[in-house]
Amino acid sequence: QVQLVESGGGSVQAGGSLRLSCAASGYTYSTKCMAWFRQAPGKEREGVASVYAGGSYKRYADSVKGRFTISQDYAKNTVYLQMSSLEPEDTAMYYCAADRRGLCTELTAISKDHYSYWGQGTQVTVSS
Numbered sequence: 468q469v470q471l472v473e474s475g476g477g478s479v480q481a482g483g484s485l486r487l488s489c490a491a492s493g494y495t496y497s498t499k500c501m502a503w504f505r506q507a508p509g510k511e512r513e514g515v516a517s518v519y520a521g522g523s524y525k526r527y528a529d530s531v532k533g534r535f536t537i538s539q540d541y542a543k544n545t546v547y548l549q550m551s552s553l554e555p556e557d558t559a560m561y562y563c564a565a566d567r568r569g570l571c572t573e574l575t576a577i578s579k580d581h582y583s584y585w586g587q588g589t590q591v592t593v594s595s
Contacts (some may be wrong), residue, residue, distance in 0.1 A: 469494040469584045471563045476589030479553055487548040487589060489563030494544070494584070497521055500571035501546045503537065504579060505559035505591075512562070514577025516548060519569065526576040530556075553593045560588040 471494075475487040487503065502517035516537035517526045525537055536549040546563065564582035575581040 469565065471565060471584055471586035473561065473563045473586045473589040476561060476591045478592040478594065481554055481593055481595050483553050483593070484549070484551045485553065485591060487550070487561055487563075487591075489546045489548075489586060491544045491546070491565060494565060496539075496544060496546070496565055497541045499569040500566040500576060500581070501537075501539065502564045502577055502582060503546075503548045504562045504564055504577075504582075505557075506562070506588075507559040510559075512579050514579060515561070517571065517576035518546065519571050519576055524573070524576070526573060528577060550591070553591075555593050555595045557591060558593050559591060561591050562586055562588045 470492045472490045500519040503515040504512050506512040515528050518537045534552045538547045563586040565584040567583045
């Protein structure tokens with residue numbers, strides 16, 4: 468059974484940093500697509516960043532480029548999201564996601580419809 472467990476959320480002031488972690492079990496993600504999504508109250512869930520093809524490719528939403536970095540530690544079966552220069556607009560519940568077959572592309576890598584497995588989420592709150 469695939470389980471994804473996020474951690475690392477919290478409250479920070481604008482300009483601060485946080486690192487989110489997603490630990491996967493029952494699943495070897497090195498050949499799969501892994502991604503971070505976020506959802507603010509009243510808004511659609513949106514893709515933030517993805518890593519796929521064994522870490523060869525990474526995709527970011529325009530809103531986080533240059534501020535967020537996705538990385539992976541295959542030995543620990545863990546994916547990270549380093550978030551810097553945080554803004555109040557980054558406030559949301561952040562979710563880790565994994566796909567079933569590792570067939571994502573640049574077009575689908577941060578599309579929520581592509582992913583089958585989801586974590587429970589970790590809250591990030593950025594105050595001004």
